[in-house]
Amino acid sequence: MNSPALCTKVEKGMKIISQRWTSLIIYQLLNGPHRFCEIEAALPISGRVLSERFKELEQEGIVNREVFPETPVRIAYSLTEKGRALEPIMREIEKWSHTWID
Amino acid sequence: MNSPALCTKVEKGMKIISQRWTSLIIYQLLNGPHRFCEIEAALPISGRVLSERFKELEQEGIVNREVFPETPVRIAYSLTEKGRALEPIMREIEKWSHTWID
Numbered sequence: 151m152n153s154p155a156l157c158t159k160v161e162k163g164m165k166i167i168s169q170r171w172t173s174l175i176i177y178q179l180l181n182g183p184h185r186f187c188e189i190e191a192a193l194p195i196s197g198r199v200l201s202e203r204f205k206e207l208e209q210e211g212i213v214n215r216e217v218f219p220e221t222p223v224r225i226a227y228s229l230t231e232k233g234r235a236l237e238p239i240m241r242e243i244e245k246w247s248h249t250w251i252d
Numbered sequence: 253m254n255s256p257a258l259c260t261k262v263e264k265g266m267k268i269i270s271q272r273w274t275s276l277i278i279y280q281l282l283n284g285p286h287r288f289c290e291i292e293a294a295l296p297i298s299g300r301v302l303s304e305r306f307k308e309l310e311q312e313g314i315v316n317r318e319v320f321p322e323t324p325v326r327i328a329y330s331l332t333e334k335g336r337a338l339e340p341i342m343r344e345i346e347k348w349s350h351t352w353i354d
Contacts, residue, residue: 156276156294163349164275173266174258192258232352239344246341247265250334 166210167239171195171203176233177240179213183228212236268312269341273297273305278335279342281315285330314338 167173171193178189190200204227207213212233218224229236269275273295280291292302306329309315314335320326331338 156279157346157349159349159353160279160346161276162353163345164279167345168270168272168275170270173270174263177258177262177266235348235352239341239348242341242344243265243269244259244262246337247259247261250337251261251264 166212167236169203169206171199172207173240173243175200175203175207176212176229176236179227179229179233180237180240183216183226185224185226189227207233268314269338271305271308273301274309275342275345277302277305277309278314278331278338281329281331281335282339282342285318285328287326287328291329309335 174193174195175189178184178192186197186200186204190197193200195203204213204215208215210232211230214228214230214233216226216228218226276295276297277291280286280294288299288302288306292299295302297305306315306317310317312334313332316330316332316335318328318330320328
């Protein structure tokens, strides 16, 4: 059977979501806004890599970065509308994992 | 807000799906069994990497490899039940990509 040509939108979507750690970061943010250190503590990921991922997710319009001018300065990350629209994907991954992963 | 501890099953599920090219390979196989060369032609991926991915997906019980003793020998890959159960995830990624990717 021949494959239909892959839609470039789907290819790009999969590339974004498949970026290492991205789905786990989004999954954490589904619970609400988080500070950098909270995500860093929740995932086995270095601060440098987490910072890169957040930059990419901001550039993609998936994550919002908000700076609160307190002392010390507080920075919170949250999902944009585009980011929250990823929730059904995450819920399906959750279901599949609970059913099929030992 | 604190993050709830991440479920290890969900973490493992996300790791499998997030492996580079894996979701695109599974997406192609949703259309039915394919030969190695068909997937290789459909994706911008080297034969070496595709071969690695297929081995991992076989080990995870997501893909079946069937050898037909023809001349030349024919090898076809298809999704197992565990692999086909990934379809709702792929469909949600498809929907999200069509809505949110320019």
